[in-house]
Amino acid sequence: MTQPDAANGTTTTALRAVFSRLSPGDLQRLRQVATLKHYPANTVLCHEGEIERVFYVLHTGIVRITQRLSDGGERLLALRGPGEFFGEMALVEDAPRSASVTAASDVQVIEITAGIFDQVLLHSPSLAMTLLRQAYSILRDTMQQQIGELESKNEELRRAYRDLQIAQAELLRGERVKRDLEVAAQVQRSILPTAFPALNGVTFAARAQPAREVGGDFYDAFQLDDQHVGVLIADVSDKSIQAAFFMAISRALFMTEARRRLSPGDVVRAVNELLLDVSSDDNMFVTAFYGVLHMDQRLLTYVRAGHDRPLLRRADGRLEVLDGVGRFLGMLSGLHVEERTVELRPGDRLVLYSDGVPDAINLAGERFGADRLRAIVQSQAADAATLAEAIFTSVLAFQGGAPQFDDITLLVAAID
Missing domain, CATH: 2.60.120.10 (Jelly Rolls)
Incomplete structure (x- = not known):
């Protein structure tokens, strides 16, 4: 072919x-x-x-x-x-x-x-x-x-529209949460002291850094009368917006009760009962250290309600831990706390702190710990502001780039 x-x-x-x-x-x-x-x-x-x-x-x-x-x-x-x-x-x-x-x-x-x-x-x-x-x-x-x-694309569009609606709702919720956080942060800033009373024989300094937008720690030093000064540091169990308002309520109750009665034990017990009356959250509580400085006698009378033990550095470098029996506030009625008194002398330094200081974690997972804190306090004979800054910067340097899980709060009193 x-x-x-x-x-x-x-x-x-x-x-x-x-x-x-x-x-x-x-x-x-x-x-x-x-x-x-x-x-x-x-x-x-x-x-x-x-x-x-x-x-x-x-x-x-x-x-x-x-x-x-x-x-x-x-x-x-x-x-x-x-x-x-x-x-x-x-x-x-x-x-x-x-x-x-x-x-x-x-x-x-x-x-x-x-x-x-x-x-x-x-x-x-x-x-x-x-x-x-x-x-x-x-x-x-x-x-x-x-x-x-086209049917497949229409279904994709329907899913995308549903996702868009969900995202828009989440965005609105996020905006509301953001506004709530801003309000809570403003509340906190308004109630934390910007200055301390000018007194003969004692000066105060504080440093604080919340772990989130709003924190649960609060502190204050306030004059009760010509011879007495209240000293307070406390920590609310949660770190939410609700905790910020619970913190504001707790501080207001402390300030009110402290002016009604001089005994720290009586003040703390009264605040506990009032918190039980106003709080509807069974999981929220407050740890606190509250003391009264007797300026004429140079005495500190205090109670420790489940809070970290303050450090008292004596003028000669010796370090004392202020102990005391007491449960946290706002959980159970009939609070029992032990009221104690310690003598203060010129050159002494009183360091109050929240658990965010010893519990700070670095990138290796190590805790800052009580021993490091005590070593810094014992080595410093400086004024209140310098000592507070030394502790604060040491904790942040130790923490490095690790996330902060708890509020870091310090209140230092220098006895002159």
Whole structure:
């Protein structure tokens, strides 16, 4: 068989596989105008957006049908194999290609141009009907695919809209929480002292850094009368917005009761009962150290209600720990606390602190600890402000880049 005969046989076989309903005469007329061509892989046979009036029957190989996306990528619409055809719409309308067709492998295709095909259609209605059926079938499949994609996108949009509504609600809640935190922080700043009373024989200094926007620690030194000064440091169990307001209530109760009675034990017991009356949270409580300085006698009478033990550095460098029995406030009625008295002398330094000082953690997971704190206090014979700063900077340096889990609060009194 000669090469033209072989090509004609190949063309006839390919056309018969696609147009099986054509009469032998129609098939012969179509074969006479068709051209068998070979293209290597990655050849673009149809260009999206271009007017190309050529119809293809795929004899061997695979082609990809794709469309451009708005972001510059492309979407795969279909794969075509031997016996299938593409580009048929170019024979019935003078419009740009709706998609691109690229050879996914080496291919053999039969090409029929529109001009020649128009003449064939005049003499072969059955060929026109076959093409129309195939075009309708492809159009229907394409529309079903597009409908499926639209439904999928609509569902994605519905999910995105729901997510947007949820995110918007979360944002509003976050804004409310932010405003609440700002209010709570303002409350705290307004109740913590900005200055201490100017007294002969004693000076005060304090440093504080909350672990969050708002903290649970509070402190104060306030004059009760000409001869007595109240000294207070306390720690609310929680670090929430509610804790900030609980802290404000606790401080107000301390300030009120301290001016009604001189005994620290009586003050603390009264505050405990009042907290039980006003608090609705069974999990919130307060630890406190409250003392009264008797300026004329240089005595400190105090109670320790579950709070960390203060340190008293004597003028000669000796270190004493102010102990005392007592439970925290705001949990149980009938509070028992032990009232104690210690003599103060010129050169003594009294250091009150919250548990955030010894419990500070560094990146290695180590605690700052009571021993480090005592060593700093024992080595410092400085004034109140210098000693408070020395302790505070040492704790922060030890903590380094580790997160702060608790409030760090100090109140120092220097006896002169």
